[in-house]
Amino acid sequence: MMEIIDANTLFGFWPFRRLDMSLLTLFDNLKRHGIKGACTLSAKGIFYDFVQGNEETLQASQAHEWVIPVGTVDLRKFVGYEEEIKRRREQGFKLFRFFPDYQAWSIESILFRKLLRALNDLEIPFMIPAKTFKMTKLAEVTGGFKPPIIVESSHYYDTAEILAVMEENSNIYVETHWLHGPDSIETFVEKVGVERLIFGSSAPLFYIAPALDRVLNAEITDRQKELILSKNLLKAVMAP
Amino acid sequence: MIIDVHVHFGDWFFPIESAGVDSILKFMKKYGIEKSIISSSLGVVYDFMEGNKSLAEAIEGYDNLLGYVTVNPNYQEESLGEMKKYLAPKNFVGVKMHPSYVGQPFTSEESIALMKTVEGLNVPLLLHTYGESAYQAAEVAKKCPNLKIIMGHMGGDAWKAAVRAAEEAENLFLEPCCSYPESDKIREAVDAVGAERIVFGSDSTLIEPVYVLGMIEDADISQREKEMILYENAKKLFKI
Numbered sequence: 001m002m003e004i005i006d007a008n009t010l011f012g013f014w015p016f017r018r019l020d021m022s023l024l025t026l027f028d029n030l031k032r033h034g035i036k037g038a039c040t041l042s043a044k045g046i047f048y049d050f051v052q053g054n055e056e057t058l059q060a061s062q063a064h065e066w067v068i069p070v071g072t073v074d075l076r077k078f079v080g081y082e083e084e085i086k087r088r089r090e091q092g093f094k095l096f097r098f099f100p101d102y103q104a105w106s107i108e109s110i111l112f113r114k115l116l117r118a119l120n121d122l123e124i125p126f127m128i129p130a131k132t133f134k135m136t137k138l139a140e141v142t143g144g145f146k147p148p149i150i151v152e153s154s155h156y157y158d159t160a161e162i163l164a165v166m167e168e169n170s171n172i173y174v175e176t177h178w179l180h181g182p183d184s185i186e187t188f189v190e191k192v193g194v195e196r197l198i199f200g201s202s203a204p205l206f207y208i209a210p211a212l213d214r215v216l217n218a219e220i221t222d223r224q225k226e227l228i229l230s231k232n233l234l235k236a237v238m239a240p
Numbered sequence: 241m242i243i244d245v246h247v248h249f250g251d252w253f254f255p256i257e258s259a260g261v262d263s264i265l266k267f268m269k270k271y272g273i274e275k276s277i278i279s280s281s282l283g284v285v286y287d288f289m290e291g292n293k294s295l296a297e298a299i300e301g302y303d304n305l306l307g308y309v310t311v312n313p314n315y316q317e318e319s320l321g322e323m324k325k326y327l328a329p330k331n332f333v334g335v336k337m338h339p340s341y342v343g344q345p346f347t348s349e350e351s352i353a354l355m356k357t358v359e360g361l362n363v364p365l366l367l368h369t370y371g372e373s374a375y376q377a378a379e380v381a382k383k384c385p386n387l388k389i390i391m392g393h394m395g396g397d398a399w400k401a402a403v404r405a406a407e408e409a410e411n412l413f414l415e416p417c418c419s420y421p422e423s424d425k426i427r428e429a430v431d432a433v434g435a436e437r438i439v440f441g442s443d444s445t446l447i448e449p450v451y452v453l454g455m456i457e458d459a460d461i462s463q464r465e466k467e468m469i470l471y472e473n474a475k476k477l478f479k480i
Binding site (some may be wrong): 017018020141155156157159160163180182183184187203204205206207208209210211212213214217235 | 249254255258259263267270306402419420421422423424431444445446447448451452453454455457458459
């Protein structure tokens with residue numbers, strides 16, 4: 001049986017619709033799908049206070065072995081972000097995620113450039129959604145950034161541009177939950193290599209089966225599925 | 241057994257290669273889809289008459305491939321002509337309208353006039369619904385009370401509005417294929433209107449069928465309700 005790790009999950013509270021976002025429910029759901037571990041973070045860090053959110057995430061990871069803690073900072077606040085990144089890095093956070101759509105900031109702002117410098121210095125990878133800006137702009141803004149960048153939510157409307165950007169930027173990876181087209185995963189494997197695809201579901205906001213079954217049913221080898229489902233994440237992001 | 245009521249045939253302006261009848265048949269075999277009801281992508285995004293013709297040629301001789309006649313409210317007479325041409329003698333069983341590509345919201349006078357024409361032909365209408373438009377679906381449905389309208393994509397990101405609309409108008413059916421597999425949408429739809437007014441569609445060849453099948457697989461509903469959604473409701477609705 002292949003090891004599966006979900007790179008894209010959340011827990012906490014969801015203000016936009018009634019949803020059970022508890023860690024326990026997330027765990028049950030992951031387990032039902034044979035998923036061993038998950039990169040996750042508290043939604044409090046997205047919507048309210050990143051220090052408090054990261055603290056909840058840390059506590060979750062200390063209480064549950066399956067939790068891989070993911071940090072975040074909110075550039076609307078900015079103050080204290082650098083210290084927070086350093087502190088969480090020391091506590092074992094190996095990946096950060098950012099949410100410009102929910103927090104209404106731009107990747108073109110000086111705040112993001114400063115954040116990138118801090119992450120680069122500490123060699124911390126990050127994940128960011130692609131749907132609110134064009135990938136070309138992200139590639140321009142992150143030029144010179146060395147650690148992996150995982151782009152979340154690559155819809156078929158963005159596929160061509162993401163492929164083109166990935167061909168020229170070897171540190172950009174794509175998380176798979178929106179690679180739902182009939183050729184999507186196969187095309188990425190062919191054009192940029194299987195090593196840069198990382199499985200994520202966006203649970204508990206989304207069902208897990210759509211994203212997971214898409215990978216499991218992709219017309220690629222079992223070895224390639226194994227890489228997408230866990231090994232690429234472990235190598236690119238979790239390796240010491 | 242599965243009937244897929246939302247399938248496309250023909251090339252796309254995205255990097256998707258699997259767009260022909262061979263691909264549709266391959267997915268049907270892979271996932272146990274007994275019948276697919278298909279519209280022409282050429283007809284939807286450009287010339288509905290040329291698209292209908294190419295679809296008719298492509299599915300001729302296949303018992304398991306059925307067609308939608310694509311219509312355009314800017315061409316009332318021609319649309320009626322297309323429906324007369326394909327609905328009776330051919331294996332076309334419904335009508336498709338996609339407001340986004342014809343510059344006419346489905347609330348426009350022209351769109352409603354065309355819907356009334358479809359109503360007189362006693363076949364279901366697959367109507368693309370996405371975003372804000374879902375809020376108006378009930379009002380439009382009440383103007384054509386004998387027309388069975390399938391809300392393609394179930395409103396997309398406005399799925400809650402689509403569910404509310406279907407609660408208001410009994411001739412609205414929900415079809416949930418979408419890039420957003422929110423983890424509560426199927427349960428909420430079943431609670432609101434009953435499983436009998438939900439039908440399965442995949443949006444193939446834009447979306448791989450397993451992605452939307454995964455939504456039904458993961459939905460917190462009974463096996464019996466899943467069977468109705470995946471097969472029985474469409475069989476009754478289209479009389480196939």
